[in-house]
Amino acid sequence: MFTSVDDVSARLAATGYLASPAVATTVFLADRLGKPLLVEGPAGVGKTELAKAVAEVAGARLVRLQCYEGVDESRALYEWNHAKQLLRISAGRDETWDETRTDIFSEEFLLTRPLLTAIRGDDPKVLLIDETDKADIEVEGLLLEVLSDFQVTVPELGTITATRRPFVVLTSNASRELSEALRRRCLFLHIGFPDEELERRIVRLKVPGLDAALAESVVRVVGALRAMDLRKVPSVAETIDWAHTLLALGADTLDETVVRDSMGVLLKHQDDVLKAAAKLDLDAV
Amino acid sequence: MTAPSAGAVSDRLTGLVAALRAHGVRIGTGETVDAAQAVAALGLADRELLREGLAATLLHGTGQRQVFDPVFDLYFPRGVGGPDGESADREDLRERLASALASGDQALMAGLAAEAVDGLGGYGASPGSDGWSSYQTLDRLRPQTLLARVRDDIRARSGGPEFADRLLDDEIRRRIEVFRGLVAAEARRRVAERRGRDEIARRAVAPTADRVDFLFAGKAQLAELRRTVQPLARKLATRLAARRRRAARGSIDLRRTLRGSLSTGGVPMRPVLRRRRPARPELVLLCDVSGSVSGFSDFTMLLVQALHDQFSKVRVFAFVNRIDEVTGLLVHGAADPEGLGARIRAEATLTGWHGSSDYGVALGEFAERHENAVGPRTTVFVLGDARTNMSDPNLPALRHIAERARRTYWLNPEQRSQWGTGDSAAPAYAGLVDMHECRTARQLGTLVTRLLPV
Numbered sequence: 001m002f003t004s005v006d007d008v009s010a011r012l013a014a015t016g017y018l019a020s021p022a023v024a025t026t027v028f029l030a031d032r033l034g035k036p037l038l039v040e041g042p043a044g045v046g047k048t049e050l051a052k053a054v055a056e057v058a059g060a061r062l063v064r065l066q067c068y069e070g071v072d073e074s075r076a077l078y079e080w081n082h083a084k085q086l087l088r089i090s091a092g093r094d095e096t097w098d099e100t101r102t103d104i105f106s107e108e109f110l111l112t113r114p115l116l117t118a119i120r121g122d123d124p125k126v127l128l129i130d131e132t133d134k135a136d137i138e139v140e141g142l143l144l145e146v147l148s149d150f151q152v153t154v155p156e157l158g159t160i161t162a163t164r165r166p167f168v169v170l171t172s173n174a175s176r177e178l179s180e181a182l183r184r185r186c187l188f189l190h191i192g193f194p195d196e197e198l199e200r201r202i203v204r205l206k207v208p209g210l211d212a213a214l215a216e217s218v219v220r221v222v223g224a225l226r227a228m229d230l231r232k233v234p235s236v237a238e239t240i241d242w243a244h245t246l247l248a249l250g251a252d253t254l255d256e257t258v259v260r261d262s263m264g265v266l267l268k269h270q271d272d273v274l275k276a277a278a279k280l281d282l283d284a285v
Numbered sequence: 286m287t288a289p290s291a292g293a294v295s296d297r298l299t300g301l302v303a304a305l306r307a308h309g310v311r312i313g314t315g316e317t318v319d320a321a322q323a324v325a326a327l328g329l330a331d332r333e334l335l336r337e338g339l340a341a342t343l344l345h346g347t348g349q350r351q352v353f354d355p356v357f358d359l360y361f362p363r364g365v366g367g368p369d370g371e372s373a374d375r376e377d378l379r380e381r382l383a384s385a386l387a388s389g390d391q392a393l394m395a396g397l398a399a400e401a402v403d404g405l406g407g408y409g410a411s412p413g414s415d416g417w418s419s420y421q422t423l424d425r426l427r428p429q430t431l432l433a434r435v436r437d438d439i440r441a442r443s444g445g446p447e448f449a450d451r452l453l454d455d456e457i458r459r460r461i462e463v464f465r466g467l468v469a470a471e472a473r474r475r476v477a478e479r480r481g482r483d484e485i486a487r488r489a490v491a492p493t494a495d496r497v498d499f500l501f502a503g504k505a506q507l508a509e510l511r512r513t514v515q516p517l518a519r520k521l522a523t524r525l526a527a528r529r530r531r532a533a534r535g536s537i538d539l540r541r542t543l544r545g546s547l548s549t550g551g552v553p554m555r556p557v558l559r560r561r562r563p564a565r566p567e568l569v570l571l572c573d574v575s576g577s578v579s580g581f582s583d584f585t586m587l588l589v590q591a592l593h594d595q596f597s598k599v600r601v602f603a604f605v606n607r608i609d610e611v612t613g614l615l616v617h618g619a620a621d622p623e624g625l626g627a628r629i630r631a632e633a634t635l636t637g638w639h640g641s642s643d644y645g646v647a648l649g650e651f652a653e654r655h656e657n658a659v660g661p662r663t664t665v666f667v668l669g670d671a672r673t674n675m676s677d678p679n680l681p682a683l684r685h686i687a688e689r690a691r692r693t694y695w696l697n698p699e700q701r702s703q704w705g706t707g708d709s710a711a712p713a714y715a716g717l718v719d720m721h722e723c724r725t726a727r728q729l730g731t732l733v734t735r736l737l738p739v
Binding site for chain 1: 322
């Protein structure tokens with residue numbers, strides 16, 4: 001899919017995703033080695049966006065499995081369409097049982113869920129397994145077969161193997177430690193907060209109307225807040241929101257009043273706001 | 286970098302993997318093969334790409350990165366030998382460092398770090414030198430004293446005053462920290478050239494925070510540990526919830542199953558499960574906060590506080606040689622974990638006539654004054670090294686507490702082999718209650734999942 005790491009950065013950038021060298025390298029390797037990519041990092045640094053950008057670059061369909069507590073085989077893999085099977089049985093009354101049985105367990109009655117969808121078919125696909133840590137530990141076992149061999153076993157149909165391997169991205173917020181078995185099958189990528197230079201470019205790209213000097217100040221303030229010990233440090237998403245807010249307020253430069261009024265966009269806890277105000281020498285809020 | 290032979294690269298790679306394994310990073314052969322494929326795909330031209338590629342294939346978690354980076358620097362060094370040319374003198378180096386800090390140029394700073402270690406860090410008598418010390422380099426160079434100069438530099442360069450300029454001091458301090466890291470890495474690299482890479486990789490690279498002994502952790506490591514409290518608590522909470530779910534499914538109630546089977550002719554068709562009373566357990570913590578073990582108790586207190594919604598009631602008592610309740614301080618302390626220890630020592634009555642810890646008196650006082658805090662639903666944790674400074678361990682008091690409580694555990698931050706040496710009363714206490722060795726955050730995590738009541 002990609003020829004070099006620079007090629008990855010350039011083509012991702014063309015879709016509006018500015019990748020750090022770490023991200024570009026890992027995406028390149030995931031493509032080369034044909035391994036799934038496990039992405040961890042704080043909320044709002046663009047883990048899900050990465051999968052979308054890769055799908056766009058590759059001209060592939062994005063198949064998304066959103067994990068939650070209680071997601072199971074019939075939501076993730078496949079399910080038999082019971083209602084349709086019943087209809088089929090009652091429609092063919094004078095058939096022998098053997099004919100009916102072979103018929104109702106055919107592909108026509110199979111409801112494919114994301115994991116199976118990603119494996120079947122010849123068109124290129126990107127499989128995004130979002131918030132893997134939210135799913136129960138049993139689901140990980142289900143993923144192992146899919147991720148290591150790109151195959152799914154349906155007892156009535158046999159084993160379905162991918163003719164064309166999808167590019168797999170798993171994301172996790174580390175609210176639960178994923179099992180070692182799952183981690184071993186993946187390339188690991190931690191997306192942290194970007195460095196100042198990259199974040200400045202991201203802000204300029206996402207909020208084109210913002211003045212360059214102001215963008216620099218915005219990034220510096222956010223960087224200082226991240227160095228503090230806060231309950232919830234601002235993420236890239238918050239930086240962009242703040243830049244949008246400043247643009248909407250018509251601010252040309254940062255000053256006490258503007259920062260104080262718009263602090264709520266960056267920080268979501270009152271304790272944090274007070275702490276930040278003390279740090280930035282704002283008057284009492 | 287000249288193109289090395291394939292054998293040399295694979296030796297280098299397996300050496301790197303062995304060093305990482307020695308630091309507790311679990312890497313299988315499959316991953317090593319992946320890493321080799323990554324090297325083949327990326328080539329050796331760009332060192333930073335190689336670093337990211339190896340990290341992606343070899344590592345499995347975020348915390349492992351801080352071990353990986355220094356080890357990588359040793360096995361795939363930036364260069365060989367010292368910098369070319371004359372070794373620079375101190376004033377000249379400071380001058381150039383100031384301008385590099387002002388512009389925030391990382392590459393320039395790395396070059397200066399190499400020169401500084403070469404010029405200022407060498408010690409020993411042999412030509413060249415016997416070794417290189419980052420401590421000595423930084424002590425002679427004193428980069429921290431450049432702060433004011435760099436600030437004036439940047440101020441003069443930029444136009445008018447700006448809002449973000451009030452953050453300048455912190456930014457410069459961070460850059461100086463980066464420079465210190467570069468110097469340390471460079472000194473490690475030079476030493477490794479002389480003494481052998483494998484040994485330096487094992488000995489000179491700091492372990493991850495969760496494997497650092499509480500008793501020997503420095504200030505920075507404790508601060509880093511404190512930052513891991515929230516994620517760790519979240520992880521433990523999910524594990525506890527899973528244990529609770531399993532416990533709620535419960536065991537079979539034999540009497541009621543047999544009773545029900547009468548209606549089906551004595552065949553137990555429907556198993557009846559024992560019903561669990563939905564009572565959340567109570568927790569009481571007795572923490573030794575004297576200087577020797579305060580790092581350990583502070584961390585554990587914060588962790589328990591972060592887990593407080595898992596319990597119906599959490600009460601925390603701190604002692605040195607008097608005991609006092611600090612639950613209230615802890616609730617407010619969540620916002621400012623750094624000051625917690627100092628505040629506890631300032632606001633609670635913990636010491637009597639002297640300042641050293643006395644488990645006997647503290648336990649006795651607890652049994653006498655706060656007896657009601659412990660009931661049949663309570664689990665008691667005692668945190669401390671059980672070093673009583675030669676005074677009476679007061680075993681009856683602990684026995685009394687253990688009898689009232691549902692469970693009593695003792696977490697000891699000392700190595701098991703140290704128990705009972707000197708003034709330690711650990712074996713005596715261990716005879717009464719379950720005592721567990723708990724030296725690192727990782728051990729604490731496993732103990733908490735296992736021991737906490739559900």
